[in-house]
Amino acid sequence: xxxxxxxxxxxxxxxxxxxxxxxxxxxxxxxxxxxxxxxxxxxxxxxxxxxxxxxxxxxxxxxxxxxxxxxxxxxxxxxxxxxxxxxxxxxxxxxxxxxxxxxxxxxxxxxxx
Amino acid sequence: xxxxxxxxxxxxxxxxxxxxxxxxxxxxxxxxxxxxxxxxxxxxxxxxxxxxxxxxxxxxxxxxxxxxxxxxxxxxxxxxxxxxxxxxxxxxxxxxxxxxxxxxxxxxxxxxxx
Numbered sequence: 001x002x003x004x005x006x007x008x009x010x011x012x013x014x015x016x017x018x019x020x021x022x023x024x025x026x027x028x029x030x031x032x033x034x035x036x037x038x039x040x041x042x043x044x045x046x047x048x049x050x051x052x053x054x055x056x057x058x059x060x061x062x063x064x065x066x067x068x069x070x071x072x073x074x075x076x077x078x079x080x081x082x083x084x085x086x087x088x089x090x091x092x093x094x095x096x097x098x099x100x101x102x103x104x105x106x107x108x109x110x111x112x113x
Numbered sequence: 114x115x116x117x118x119x120x121x122x123x124x125x126x127x128x129x130x131x132x133x134x135x136x137x138x139x140x141x142x143x144x145x146x147x148x149x150x151x152x153x154x155x156x157x158x159x160x161x162x163x164x165x166x167x168x169x170x171x172x173x174x175x176x177x178x179x180x181x182x183x184x185x186x187x188x189x190x191x192x193x194x195x196x197x198x199x200x201x202x203x204x205x206x207x208x209x210x211x212x213x214x215x216x217x218x219x220x221x222x223x224x225x226x227x
Contacts, residue, residue, distance in 0.1 A: 033215065040220065041218075041220050041221075042117070042204050042206070042218025042219050042220050042221055043156075043204075043216075043218050044218070045215040045216070045217075048215060088156065095171075096169075096171075098168055098169040098171075100146075100158050100161060100169060101158070101216060102158075103155060103156040104155070105155040106155065
């Protein structure tokens with residue numbers, strides 16, 4: 001199946017700093033999704049991207065769908081303590097007529113006040 | 114909107130025991146997914162249903178795992194017999210747009226098998 005590689009695996013930053021993380025795929029994706037998981041909770045959708053080159057913002061978060069359709073980037077500006085969590089990229093995989101979401105292994109973000 | 118509801122939140126059991134995890138999807142959602150999350154393997158899709166019918170169970174690790182969806186508002190994931198390597202967080206998610214998301218996840222059941 002398709003694999004999504006996220007980097008970095010973890011980040012330790014100071015409050016106020018900007019954050020950048022990315023996700024690459026071994027094959028072309030038509031949709032990229034970014035989720036955030038906070039401790040003790042399930043992942044929550046942050047941003048959805050549907051078109052190559054698309055740049056979409058959600059507050060301090062900005063995500064881009066790479067031109068090659070094999071990568072996506074998520075940026076967080078002016079980080080705050082509540083940004084702590086694991087950020088996952090996800091994309092649809094079609095196998096045997098079945099479509100399902102595959103997830104990267106996540107980027108764990110720690111924000112020091 | 115109460116969100117996806119899973120129970121129990123935590124389950125500790127001994128090896129060999131039967132474990133049943135429960136999920137109530139968001140009303141009106143016609144897709145239901147069961148995921149397992151571990152440090153080593155991340156989020157893995159186990160099985161998903163559309164209109165209560167299992168569509169893809171290729172992620173179910175072994176015959177010890179089974180899932181049912183008797184109606185649109187309830188699903189179970191059963192492990193019998195359980196083993197220590199089954200220890201993980203199990204998430205249920207639902208959507209009305211199929212496998213492409215957005216998925217709405219529950220808060221998971223943390224299973225520990227000793």
